[in-house]
Amino acid sequence: MAKATITFEDINITVTVPAGTRVIEVSEKVGSAITYGCREGDCGTCLMKITDGWNNLSEPSVLEDKILRENMAGKHNRLACQAQLLTGHISVKPA
Amino acid sequence: MNRIVLESPDGVPVAVPLSERVHWVGAFDPHLRTFDIILKTANGTSYNAYVVRGSEGVAVIDTVKEGFADVFFARLESVADYAEIKVIVLNHLEPDHTGALPELMRRAPGAQLYISQKAQSMLKGLLKQENLHFTPVVTGDTVSLGDRSLQFLHTPYLHWPDTQCTYLPEEAMLFSGDVFGCHFCDDRLFNDRAGDFRFSFEYYYAHIMRPFKEYVLRALELIEPLPLKLIAPTHGPILRDRPDRYIQRYRQLSSPALHSEISPQQKTLLIFYISSYGNTRRMAEAIYQGALQVDDVRVSLYDLEGGEVAPFVDLIEEADGLILGTPTINGDAVKPIWDLLSSLTVVNLKNKLGGVFGSYGWTGEGVRLVEDRLRGLKLRVPIPGLRVKLIPTDDEILECKAFGLELAQELMGLREAKMINFADLA
Ligand SMILES: Cc1cc2nc3c(=O)[nH]c(=O)nc-3n(C[C@H](O)[C@H](O)[C@H](O)COP(=O)(O)O)c2cc1C
Ligand code: FES
Ligand SMILES: [Fe+2]
Ligand SMILES: [Fe+2]
Numbered sequence: 001m002a003k004a005t006i007t008f009e010d011i012n013i014t015v016t017v018p019a020g021t022r023v024i025e026v027s028e029k030v031g032s033a034i035t036y037g038c039r040e041g042d043c044g045t046c047l048m049k050i051t052d053g054w055n056n057l058s059e060p061s062v063l064e065d066k067i068l069r070e071n072m073a074g075k076h077n078r079l080a081c082q083a084q085l086l087t088g089h090i091s092v093k094p095a
Numbered sequence: 096m097n098r099i100v101l102e103s104p105d106g107v108p109v110a111v112p113l114s115e116r117v118h119w120v121g122a123f124d125p126h127l128r129t130f131d132i133i134l135k136t137a138n139g140t141s142y143n144a145y146v147v148r149g150s151e152g153v154a155v156i157d158t159v160k161e162g163f164a165d166v167f168f169a170r171l172e173s174v175a176d177y178a179e180i181k182v183i184v185l186n187h188l189e190p191d192h193t194g195a196l197p198e199l200m201r202r203a204p205g206a207q208l209y210i211s212q213k214a215q216s217m218l219k220g221l222l223k224q225e226n227l228h229f230t231p232v233v234t235g236d237t238v239s240l241g242d243r244s245l246q247f248l249h250t251p252y253l254h255w256p257d258t259q260c261t262y263l264p265e266e267a268m269l270f271s272g273d274v275f276g277c278h279f280c281d282d283r284l285f286n287d288r289a290g291d292f293r294f295s296f297e298y299y300y301a302h303i304m305r306p307f308k309e310y311v312l313r314a315l316e317l318i319e320p321l322p323l324k325l326i327a328p329t330h331g332p333i334l335r336d337r338p339d340r341y342i343q344r345y346r347q348l349s350s351p352a353l354h355s356e357i358s359p360q361q362k363t364l365l366i367f368y369i370s371s372y373g374n375t376r377r378m379a380e381a382i383y384q385g386a387l388q389v390d391d392v393r394v395s396l397y398d399l400e401g402g403e404v405a406p407f408v409d410l411i412e413e414a415d416g417l418i419l420g421t422p423t424i425n426g427d428a429v430k431p432i433w434d435l436l437s438s439l440t441v442v443n444l445k446n447k448l449g450g451v452f453g454s455y456g457w458t459g460e461g462v463r464l465v466e467d468r469l470r471g472l473k474l475r476v477p478i479p480g481l482r483v484k485l486i487p488t489d490d491e492i493l494e495c496k497a498f499g500l501e502l503a504q505e506l507m508g509l510r511e512a513k514m515i516n517f518a519d520l521a
């Protein structure tokens with residue numbers, strides 16, 4: 001099965017996950033400080049910063065793009081409840 | 096003292112001037128006793144809305160709760176024709192200020208709606224219409240009314256995500272929305288005339304603004320530099336006598352009460368427990384001993400039975416980590432724990448470290464349930480909860496010490512880098 005790895009920089013933990021896993025499925029279990037509200041890409045609470053491996057994530061959907069814009073997100077920001085880990089290595093931290 | 100005229104001689108509500116160009120067009124709700132489920136008021140509230148007249152058009156800032164629309168429209172009509180209205184501003188979309196919006200938009204089809212950037216998707220949820228026309232604005236955006244203009248300040252989470260304030264520089268007036276407001280109904284309308292509303296001001300802050308202190312401080316950075324003659328909030332008295340005092344009070348209330356004695360590199364860790372036969376207490380004491388081993392962690396141990404909730408909430412607000420111990424009784428954590436947890440919604444817990452432990456007899460659900468609740472409250476819970484069946488053995492006491500040590504190290508950022516496989520996560 002295809003794999004990806006994600007490092008949560010705030011707690012210094014790296015997890016190997018099956019490709020397609022969403023960040024939300026991992027971050028709470030390991031105790032990263034990324035926090036969640038609606039859990040479905042609507043509220044912007046789970047904004048995170050991608051410090052490495054931007055292109056190893058799924059493309060933002062139209063909805064995610066809209067919420068990122070409403071929340072005046074920077075160009076390294078994604079929603080942790082939406083972004084899927086596809087391949088290679090990705091590093092994130094709370095925005 | 097000349098009375099404020101609220102109605103014409105034949106009993107029609109009229110607007111009240113704040114200046115030659117600015118009028119109050121709000122409504123009083125003296126018999127309201129409960130607001131938003133979470134607030135009480137002993138004399139009701141007001142829904143304040145305002146009209147600003149420029150040489151090239153009129154702006155309406157906020158409206159009222161739906162049931163009070165008639166009074167609002169009567170006051171509005173006493174100072175403006177609908178055709179003159181070019182601008183409608185909503186400082187946040189809560190229904191107590193947007194109830195008359197659909198009708199206002201119908202009556203003033205030439206008006207453009209200005210809402211904050213963060214209000215866009217909410218507006219759809221509120222009006223249930225597609226193809227709405229509006230202009231999203233952020234800090235620095237302005238709209239001209241000719242010789243008067245409105246400047247927008249993005250002040251999110253005071254108290255809704257979409258909250259903004261609107262400044263009228265030519266008159267040094269701030270239309271602050273719910274910020275600096277209170278539920279206090281007094282038809283003398285101005286702070287230098289109304290009854291003593293200080294307790295309402297404090298109460299409103301404590302229940303509505305306190306969860307968002309860090310956002311209050313950011314908003315104050317935008318508000319404090321403004322020349323201000325008057326603050327016009329959406330509830331309670333209009334603050335025209337020394338408005339700066341209310342701004343100072345918000346700053347005080349949003350800053351720590353007493354500076355804690357600890358040095359900046361130290362962190363505070365609180366352990367709260369409750370115990371019927373002493374088993375969860377024995378765990379708590381061992382966890383405390385474990386945490387004490389880490390330098391710069393200021394750890395304290397408290398029995399929930401020995402205190403009231405409110406001071407514990409104050410303590411938790413300023414702490415860096417929170418560990419809760421509960422036995423499982425009838426398949427759940429116990430009520431004092433839930434009472435504490437349900438009182439924590441008035442403070443910001445985001446990113447605090449959380450941990451849970453407890454003794455149990457046969458099922459032990461309490462610990463997991465509280466862990467889930469802590470995550471729900473936006474604490475991070477990196478170390479799985481620790482459960483002990485009935486009386487802790489010597490070995491289990493050592494496990495408790497290790498648990499306390501590990502949490503304290505986590506708090507100080509001392510845990511080593513770790514590699515984990517997804518399948519191994521609980
Ligand atoms: C003081 C206050 C705080 C609120 N906080 C939240 C919140 O944190 N998250 C949320 O999704 N909605 C929040 N809301 C919005 C309410 O859930 C929303 O207005 C809802 O439609 C109210 O439903 P009701 O009419 O059944 O009371 C809040 C509303 C108020 C008045
Ligand atoms: S949790 Fe609401 S957008 Fe991700
Ligand atoms: Fe409100
Ligand atoms: Fe309000």
